[in-house]
Structures are given as structure tokens and as C-alpha cells.
Amino acid sequence: ESGKLSDGHQALFIDSAIGAHSMTTEMVVFGDEGLIKLEEDMIKAKPLYSRDMNNDGVLEVGSMYIPQGWEETAFADIPFIEYYSTYSIDGDSHKVMERYTDRERRFYIEIPPAWFEKVTLNKLDDGVQLVDIASRNVLFEVRWQENDMLAPASATILEETKDMVFYTEMAEMKDFPFTQFHLLQDEF
Template sequence: MLESPTSLIKPPKLGDSQADLMNAVQAALPSGVILLSPVEKGDASPFHLIDLDQDKKDEAVIFYYDAIKNTGIQGLIFIKINGIWHLDQTFSGLGIELYDLQFADVTGDGRLEIIAGYANGVLEKGLNIYEWQEGNIETLFDTAYSKFVVDDLNQDGLNEITILLVNRGVSAAVTTHLYKQNEFIALDDMLLDEFGSYENVTSGFVTNERRGLVLDIQVGAHAAYTEVLLLENNQLQKASDEMENLTWKDYPVHSEDTDLDGIIEIGKLIPPVGFENESYATTPYITGYYQWIGNDELKLKLQRFYEYQKGFYFEFPKEWNSLLTIERSDNEQEISFVTILGGDLVFDVISIPVEEWESNENMFELGRNNKYVFATSVVNSELNMYFHLL
């Protein structure tokens, strides 16, 4: 059997200032346990220093799994007293992997709660919310989940927690919960496409003024779209009935704030001019990122060309939008950006295996990874900055 990713994680080497924390943790743990890091975040460190009670002093939160006793995940909270770490509280969760972990104020009391998602297999995940005060810890909420976000979607100054729960081919629903009168209540829920694979769920500003929930959904081998949900008068609603048609694409693209303006953009795949009749597999798509500007309209904000296999992307300067297309060499070693009218070369990226690279005056090195040196034959230092390694 393959080992889980978390079973391969080893405690990091801590600096001298944190060596006492490591000693305190080792003294509190049973022998042979596995320290856990959140799988979804890819964070290699199982040590979480966070000011839970907002007193300007960090607490330490650690999770572990005892594969011998198989008692489920255990959590530990350490506090520092007179410069020495002490175990304050322990708590439990069902599962063998720590899948998600966030610290956020979801009760409105100014303190941070521990929001932990546990996995007991690929499709079985449970979410727990813990409230800690020195000397006491309480489980406020637990539910099955597929993905979740914490955000103030209705912008009333209080965070909600929104849960997506998918049973592929049977049901899919999103529910927004608010902590009120010492319990989490469901403000509203919405049924979604039960046949969709929800590749990415995020939240934030979706216009200059509105926050929303953004879901990137794959519905077939060559079909995907993005849905945007708003919380209006504590009711979930689609930002546009036409959003599915507006955002339809051949493959899913993760929505994100690509231009760092504070607003989430929606990704779409654009076949370059000249590739309209190419197969899905051989089309060198340009990825366009669009902002929803209300009603049934999207505005193009920027474009990128991704070369995932080789490990780079090139972001188009804004003045390039809709003016260029792509050419590539037969061996796909060279990607060229050329004008649609005239086919004039504007920029190129040449991927050369590291062992074959020989610097010469006809090419400028843009960057390299462990497999390739990336170079250009175009002398234009202003364009070099648009090249990025993945």
C-alpha cells in the first residue's frame, strides 16, 4: 500500500528560539506518532504558531495521528508561561489525515477559532470548528464537507462559513452558516450540479464592491465552467443566469486575483488564431482572465501562455490583447508570439535541455529549472520581465 503524503512528513529543524517548543511537543507525544500538516495547503510544517486569543502572544497548535492505537487525529495546544511551553489542551477529530486547516474568527468575538478538516479516505471528510480559551476547548460545529470557505459574503462585518458538500452523481449543495446565539445556523443553501467536479472554490471581491463565492467546475473531459454566487439578504443567488455560458471552457482554469487588484478574475481558454480546428490535446491555448462587471458581462484583464510540462508561463503585456497569435516549432522546443497580421515575431521562448545549453550572443537566458534553460532570441529587456517560472 502507498503511504499517505502526511506519513512522509518529518518535523522540520527549528531554530534555537523554538527548540524548547520541540522538546515540549516531544515530551507530550506518545512514541511512534506521525505529526500532520494540512494536505490541501501543502505546508511542510506541522507546527502552527498563531495568536488565538489576540493577546499579542502566540499559542502553538499541533496535530498528530497514532497509527498503532488508531484512535483518530489528536490536536494539542501549547501556551508559553514565563518563557516555557506548556501543554494546555488536547482535542480529537475523526480521520487519519489533516486535510484543511484555517484559523479565523467565525463567532464574532474577536478571537480565532481552529477550523480543521479531517479525511478518512478520498471521499470522506469532516470539518470541525473548535473554540479555545486558556484551560478550555469546545467543539462548536462539525459537519461533512468537500470544500469550505470563510468570508464575510454579505459584508455585514461578520464572517460566515460556507460548506460545499458533493456526492458525485447524486447531490451537490452549498450552505452558508452564521454563528448566532451560541450556535451555527444555516442562512441558506443552494443545489448545484451533482455531476460536476469542483476543482477550485474560493471567495473574495468579485466586483469593486461585491464579495462572492467562485466555483470552478469540470463537467466532462473537455467541458468546464465557473459559477459565481452572491449572498443577498442572507440568501444565496447566482450572480448571473448566463455565467455558465459566459465562462464555458475546454478545461477548468482556477479563478484567482491574477492582476493583484483585489478582485477575483475568471479564467477562460482561448484558441490562438490559426488553431481553431486543432484537437484539444494539441491546441496551445492562451489563458484569458476576466472580471465580472455585472449583469451578463465579462471584461478581459490579462492573458497568459502556460507551458506546464516545461514549467513556465509568459504574461502578455496589455497592449498585446487580441493582436497576436502563437507559432511553435515542430519539436515544440520554441514558442513564438507573432502578429496576426503579417506574422512578425514579437517575442519567443526557447526551451533547451540543461545539458545541451551553451550560452551564446544570439540568445538571452530568461531563467532555468532542473530540466531546461529558457532563452529568447528577441533583444527587448522590457519583455523579459513577463517571463515567469512555475
């Protein structure tokens, strides 16, 4: 993918598969003295491509980390938290987005910047909770059920698809609003 770094330099972002599941990203910058390969190669546990996540004209490089408490979990069951960062020609990076993505149910919860690296997850039979690591308080909860079932009367509907209803029964938090929930189809 060709795009801009955060400092305005043009670069080529090379996302390459490593083995069956992993990926790496390399960046080659079109500098004043020719092509310059940035020193940092990003190796990712799962494929996560570089793209302009916030529509600002700058490409972000995707990566991920294991939430606290999931370190000893089997690889296939880890609910990775994804994050996207911008880079400059001198290698400085700045995280611009962090989110939990459920690819099976095709949604993501964008984590507000004040909560970057401060949340973990609790998986429920029919939902997921984002939890404050320090206090263990639930910050955001989404539940799902088939569309032909009635959501609880106390539920706030977050989104609906032809097959599923995504809802929450918790009160909206000012610093973690319900608008942080998105269907993956919203990205395309």
C-alpha cells in the first residue's frame, strides 16, 4: 500500500504473510536521498493490514496485544486487542486507535484514547465486556442474540443485522459511549 507517514513523507507499506497465521509490516520511505527502509519491522500474531483508519490521509500500521489475564490462553482463543499507529521518517510512532474486534460476529468496539492499554476482556456466553484493569469495573458490555428473539425490556439496542441484535443492559458511560460500537461492514 502506498501512502503518507505522519510527517508527510510518501512511503510504501509492505504487509507480508509469515507462515500460516502471522504477518509483518515493513515501511520504505521515499526520502530526499532515495529509498529509506525504516528500521522497525512489525511482526503480528495475526493478519492486520496497514490502512488509513481515521480518514486523515495518513496510513496507520496495525498491530495487536494480548489483554491482561489472557496470557496463558491457547492462541486460537486469545481475544487480541488491535491497535493502529502512525510513523514518521525518524521512526517515531503514535497510537491513534485501539479496538477489540470480534470477526466471528463482525463487530468492533473502539476504545477511547483515555482507556488505551487500560482494559481487558471478559467473555460471556452471549456477549463480551471491556473491563478497567485497575478497578475491575465493566466499562462497556455488548450482548447478542438472534434477531427473532426479543431483547430484554431494559436493553439499549446498539445495532441490528438481518440475523443478530447487538444490545447492552448497562448504563452508558460518558467516557466510553455506546457510539464506540460498530459493525465491521461499516468500514467498507
